[in-house]
Amino acid sequence: MKILIADDDAVPRRLLEATLSRWGYEIVVAKDGQEAWDILEGEESPKMAILDWMMPEMDGLEVCRKVRQREQEDQTPYVYIIMLTSKMRKEDVIEGMEAGADDYLTKPFNQNELQVRMMAGQRILDLQAVLFQSLTRHKRAEEELARARKREVGIGAKIQQTLLLGQPPRDLSGIQVSALTIPSQQIDGDFYDFFQHGDQVLDVVVGDVMGKGVPAALLGAAIKSHLLRALGHLIESAPPDAPTRLPEPEAIVAGVHKAVTGQFIGLDTFETLCYFRIDLDGRQVKFVDCGHTATIHYRHRHGNCRLLQGDNMPLGFSEREVYTQVVLPFEPGDIFVFYSDGVTEAQNEAGEFFGVNRLEDLIRANGHLAPDALTDLIHREVVEFSGADTFADDLTCVAVKMALVAADAATDAAAPAPEAAPSDRLVARAELEVASDLGQLAAIWEFIRAFGRQLAEADPDNPWLDQEDRLFHLELAANEVASNIIKHAYEGQPDRPIQIVAEAYDDRLGIYLYHEGVPFDPEAVAPPSFDGSREGGFGVFIVQQSVDEVNYTRDEQGRNCVSLVLRRQEELEEE
Secondary structure, eight states, X not given: OEEEEEOSOHHHHHHHHHHHHHTTOEEEEESSHHHHHHHHHSTTOOSEEEEESSOSSSOHHHHHHHHHHHHHHHOOOOOEEEEEESOOOHHHXXXXXXXXXXXXXXXXXXXXXXXXXXXXXXXXXXXXXXXXXXXXXXXXXXXXXXXXXHHHHHHHHHHIIIIXXXXXXXXOTTEEEEEEEEOOSSOEEEEEEEXXXXXXXXXXXXXXXXXXXXXXXXXXXXXXXXXXXXXXXXXXXXXXXXSOSSOOHXXXXXXXXXXXXXXXXXXXXXXXXXXXXXXXXXXXXXXXXXXXXXXXXXXXXXXXXXXXXXSBOOBTSOTTOOOOOEEEEOOTTOEEEEXXXXXXXXXXXXXXXXXXXXXXXXXXXXXXXXXXXXXHHHHHHHHHHHTOSSOSSOEEEEEEEEOSSOGGGSOOSSSOOOOOOTTTOEEEEEEEEEESOGGGHHHHHHHHHHHHHHHHHHOTTOGGGGOHHHHHHHHHHHHHHHHHIIIIISTTOTTOEEEEEEEEESSEEEEEEEEOSOOOOGGGXXXXXXXXXXXXXXXXXXHHHHXXXXXXXEOTTSOEEXXXXXXXXXXXXXX
């Protein structure tokens, strides 16, 4: 073993060198503290050092401190240090030990004492070597495990992207679909897919396998495969005289249940699933809920949400389970939101869950948004709530929105309805309810814009699309009226209802704002003074200048109604 002897006094240095050489040690000599430090900093430096306390350039205590600091900061191998000194006071010994010395030797040294202290140092260094080797092996094992986990995550990500996550349809008229998945730090069994049957029926399937890792991802892929197999088998085996060859959702789920439940029970796992069919022509949904998170149904006309949930257990719980479907109607503008428990179980620093209620409130307040904007908003809100960009579970969200323009606006060739007069034919209608909060003005603005976009999607040749400036003025007037309702009609009271109805006819657009506050008398408001001599009156003036008609009435329920109407430019020119 190599040993450093550092002493500026030649006599004890040579005596130590001769003694240790005779015992078989390899000796390196330093004549001052700086030289000793340079040697200990070099490659293949000694693992044991005998340092004189008092030396020029740098004393032994300082060398000792620098060695210990380097070991801590750079994780270098341990150096066993014996302090050589003529000091015998207890305080001196304590000072040396606090500096990092392992032992001390007094001058002049005794050979037997030196030999005992060298043996103790050797034992410590041997133990250090064994520990270092063990730690090295452990570190290599951890690195290999990390590489294996990385490979597993990569495999799982490929499985998820290629087998578990379907692509939302983009060419289905009358419906908009958006899907979002933010992967967690681990691989989950979340999946979703979309099965389109013609141009009127869309099946949405979302599921989650218990557990994590590649096995969960593979089981999710297996479920998707069995769904497609059951669907194909039932279509092929349908009687030729059947009204439709498309099987019911409950029959598809029953086929999957029969195929996988026994295997899942053997694997001690289960799968939550929601098979959700949207029938655009019949304006109804049929769904089978196998213990999945409740689907949120935003009802556009009512401006509220309800939870859709069945009574069935997850797949893999019981072979005797009988899966049944639920049938419900929907209306134009309705939204269905499917989500994983990664959304509702996201936690903040206080340990609170994001929860279903918070998600419902978010959807209710933003039902005017397009599905892609809504799923993006949900993601941002969960991130802000949890204060983290990564989650323990996958964050999966699918939103399906029905077009605001009713499908039955088109004529029925078999039994054409009497054609309405152009001025009375309702082309589209939408509703929104907000609380009396100035922060909701942006939602009203976006609601009117979204209504315009829905008109564009339903009819690209719609004449209103060439009158964007006038639509902007309608938005401006609606926001001014809403602001006055909040500030004056409700006198600043929060959480009072304001209902906004948008209607499009062939010859006009109307925005109707309903409230239960203090009625407004436009005759009581003096015209605005443009010379600055009097404040007030500008809001009413802006509204009157922005639209073609403004009316203040009361409806059958006793609510106040402010009607804002824009007429088509051609109609105004004819007048």
